[in-house]
Amino acid sequence: MSIPTDVERFMAMGTRIELHRFGAAGADDALVAARRAIEAVDDALTIHRPSATTALNERLLAGETAPVDDPVLFDALVAIDAVHEATLGLFDPAADRRFAVAGWRGITFDRAAARLYATTPVAFDFGGFGKGFALDRAGKVLRAAGIVSACLSAGESSIAVIGEHPLGGGWPFAVPHPSDPDDSLVQVELIDQSLSISATVGAGTAAPERAAMLRPDDRAVITAPRCAVAVARTGALAEAMSTALLVADPDRADRLIDQDRANRFLFDLPCATARASSARMALQ
Amino acid sequence: MTDTDLDLSRRSFLDRVLMAAAGAGMTAAAPWAAIAAGTAATTSERIRIGVIGTGDRGRTLIQNINKTRNCMVAAICDTYEPHLTKARPYVGANTPVYADHRAMLEKGGLDALVIATPLNLHAQHVLDGFDAGLHVWCEKAMARTIPDCSAMVKRSQDSRKILQIGHQRMFHPTYLNALRRAKAGEIGSLTQIRASWHRNNSWRRPVPAGVSDRQINWRLYRDSSAGLMTELATHQLQVGNWFFDAVPTRVMGSGSICFWKDGREVYDHVALIYEYAGGRKLIYTSLLNNARYGCEEQIQGSKGTIEPELGRIFQEVPPKVLALQRMQKDVARGKKRAVPIGGATWFPELPVTTPGESLGWGEYDETMLQFEGFGEAVRANKPLPGLLAQAYAASVASLLGEQAMDRGEALTWPTSLVTI
Numbered sequence: 001m002s003i004p005t006d007v008e009r010f011m012a013m014g015t016r017i018e019l020h021r022f023g024a025a026g027a028d029d030a031l032v033a034a035r036r037a038i039e040a041v042d043d044a045l046t047i048h049r050p051s052a053t054t055a056l057n058e059r060l061l062a063g064e065t066a067p068v069d070d071p072v073l074f075d076a077l078v079a080i081d082a083v084h085e086a087t088l089g090l091f092d093p094a095a096d097r098r099f100a101v102a103g104w105r106g107i108t109f110d111r112a113a114a115r116l117y118a119t120t121p122v123a124f125d126f127g128g129f130g131k132g133f134a135l136d137r138a139g140k141v142l143r144a145a146g147i148v149s150a151c152l153s154a155g156e157s158s159i160a161v162i163g164e165h166p167l168g169g170g171w172p173f174a175v176p177h178p179s180d181p182d183d184s185l186v187q188v189e190l191i192d193q194s195l196s197i198s199a200t201v202g203a204g205t206a207a208p209e210r211a212a213m214l215r216p217d218d219r220a221v222i223t224a225p226r227c228a229v230a231v232a233r234t235g236a237l238a239e240a241m242s243t244a245l246l247v248a249d250p251d252r253a254d255r256l257i258d259q260d261r262a263n264r265f266l267f268d269l270p271c272a273t274a275r276a277s278s279a280r281m282a283l284q
Numbered sequence: 285m286t287d288t289d290l291d292l293s294r295r296s297f298l299d300r301v302l303m304a305a306a307g308a309g310m311t312a313a314a315p316w317a318a319i320a321a322g323t324a325a326t327t328s329e330r331i332r333i334g335v336i337g338t339g340d341r342g343r344t345l346i347q348n349i350n351k352t353r354n355c356m357v358a359a360i361c362d363t364y365e366p367h368l369t370k371a372r373p374y375v376g377a378n379t380p381v382y383a384d385h386r387a388m389l390e391k392g393g394l395d396a397l398v399i400a401t402p403l404n405l406h407a408q409h410v411l412d413g414f415d416a417g418l419h420v421w422c423e424k425a426m427a428r429t430i431p432d433c434s435a436m437v438k439r440s441q442d443s444r445k446i447l448q449i450g451h452q453r454m455f456h457p458t459y460l461n462a463l464r465r466a467k468a469g470e471i472g473s474l475t476q477i478r479a480s481w482h483r484n485n486s487w488r489r490p491v492p493a494g495v496s497d498r499q500i501n502w503r504l505y506r507d508s509s510a511g512l513m514t515e516l517a518t519h520q521l522q523v524g525n526w527f528f529d530a531v532p533t534r535v536m537g538s539g540s541i542c543f544w545k546d547g548r549e550v551y552d553h554v555a556l557i558y559e560y561a562g563g564r565k566l567i568y569t570s571l572l573n574n575a576r577y578g579c580e581e582q583i584q585g586s587k588g589t590i591e592p593e594l595g596r597i598f599q600e601v602p603p604k605v606l607a608l609q610r611m612q613k614d615v616a617r618g619k620k621r622a623v624p625i626g627g628a629t630w631f632p633e634l635p636v637t638t639p640g641e642s643l644g645w646g647e648y649d650e651t652m653l654q655f656e657g658f659g660e661a662v663r664a665n666k667p668l669p670g671l672l673a674q675a676y677a678a679s680v681a682s683l684l685g686e687q688a689m690d691r692g693e694a695l696t697w698p699t700s701l702v703t704i
Binding site: 002003005007009010011016018020022049151153156157159165166167169171172173174175176181184187195197199229 | 473586587599600601604605607608611612615616618619620621622623624625626
């Protein structure tokens with residue numbers, strides 16, 4: 001018996017989004033509701049048109065206390081607070097080449113008052129976080145609507161799955177070698193997890209206006225050919241972790257990978273030497 | 285078509301207009317539509333209309349007046365006898381026929397005028413109509429000059445008579461539905477409209493014996509017309525103003541007689557940019573030697589595009605991710621294999637080939653509805669709200685565009701216009 005499928009495709013978060021649903025379970029309009037959730041994140045977090053984030057940035061750059069009235073932005077800041085710690089401070093949406101001391105550590109987030117205070121001018125750029133966070137919120141909507149099997153993609157570098165693969169077991173994904181499409185850097189299987197890929201090489205890096213990959217504490221721009229892959233329970237963490245791995249110095253890269261060797265991979269290219277033993281095995 | 289069929293078709297048309305006009309934000313954007321479509325037209329007390337100008341357009345208008353339930357053609361007038369001969373079959377056998385509009389006005393027995401004469405005559409005919417105590421419906425564009433447009437508006441206000449201008453798209457169910465969907469945010473923030481009216485013919489008509497070229501081909505000469513700007517662009521500039529809910533702040537453009545070098549005085553190629561507040565733009569082109577792109581307004585928003593002439597709405601749908609497509613097919617075949625994924629957060633910008641979806645409601649009879657709305661306005665001595673302001677702005681925009689091309693300068697929107 002064939003498995004019913006349904007898909008919603010649209011542009012958001014500066015990339016193409018695909019929401020694939022499998023099976024008959026769940027509300028008919030679940031995909032549309034999930035799309036609305038992603039668009040709401042886009043509307044709140046974008047810095048490419050007027051948004052709650054651009055309003056927040058204007059206040060922070062002016063050295064003013066900034067209220068966080070938008071609930072989506074508020075939730076994003078809560079999530080960032082968590083993933084900033086989890087990535088040893090290597091994921092930092094407030095890192096800025098223009099300001100020497102800018103960064104998340106210079107910001108006080110008063111959750112009770114829904115306000116941000118910054119000691120220096122600072123501005124947020126939620127690239128490297130937004131897509132994963134958006135998929136989390138879409139996944140929450142789908143689960144609430146009764147969906148039990150779905151695959152969500154934001155620009156192919158951010159994936160989230162709900163439940164098991166429609167044929168059972170995990171969802172298998174292979175991350176191709178950037179310079180050899182017939183070869184894989186790593187293969188992973190996901191169940192109720194998210195996957196994020198960050199790279200300094202490949203098609204994605206040709207995007208116009210792509211921000212430089214910046215190490216937050218010393219503001220070093222990462223230009224060496226690298227690819228990082230992270231799997232996590234949430235898209236927000238996966239996204240932040242792959243970004244953190246990409247910009248990490250060798251010591252912190254090893255520390256992050258050692259925390260979860262089955263789900264974190266960093267490849268120095270073009271020789272594709274993996275830091276994680278599991279990833280090295282995948283290359284053989 | 286039987287009377288019953290006609291009734292059903294008419295009812296269906298009016299229902300669609302009412303449905304579109306009931307959308308969020310539509311009461312302010314198209315206040316005239318619901319009033320016109322909701323008119324309880326009766327066969328008694330039809331308003332009596334005298335038609336000045338019975339050429340091709342005038343005869344089309346007469347046929348549409350005949351379809352209404354509250355208007356009738358009570359007299360016709362044209363200085364060119366062959367036009368009157370062609371118009372007679374569309375009016376009652378006893379309908380008075382005139383060669384001089386002043387004689388028609390002096391005779392009386394009319395409630396309103398419909399004017400379908402060459403552009404340079406509109407202003408005089410309209411003012412004469414007001415002086416005779418009549419309401420006036422006039423073809424677009426309003427007049428040959430901006431001061432004449434303003435004089436028409438002013439006289440209408442001073443005389444407390446209706447002045448309605450023929451912009452049928454404002455009554456077109458597809459356009460109304462397009463506006464409703466745009467107002468509902470379906471195509472995001474509107475930032476640009478690309479409008480074009482491209483034809484591949486000379487626009488020149490054969491001149492019979494006994495009349496002058498300037499009488500027949502008045503659209504080709506500057507004393508009587510601004511050519512493409514007043515005869516075609518004015519419709520689409522109205523659409524642009526309507527969807528942007530604004531008038532332009534500035535216009536710049538280039539015009540030329542590029543192909544039909546046959547003694548005409550008006551441009552056969554025009555290209556203009558109308559700027560609106562907030563950086564929005566209407567980019568307009570019209571030409572007479574290539575019809576590939578025809579007549580269209582491409583209303584472009586951050587989430588989609590509406591092409592009302594084509595009757596389509598297009599969402600900004602990206603190309604499919606091939607690997608995920610393969611996964612779908614694998615699942616359908618009961619096959620499971622690794623999905624190659626990753627890296628392409630950006631993709632090349634390719635032409636969109638998606639078919640979009642239908643805006644719906646393609647059949648229409650909007651010119652008839654214009655007259656039913658006009659009839660109701662005349663009976664109530666109260667203009668349909670919003671119509672004249674739209675028409676005035678569209679005519680001013682077309683004439684300002686002509687000036688910008690003639691001078692080779694960017695011109696700002698006039699500050700001396702009459703407030704409506």
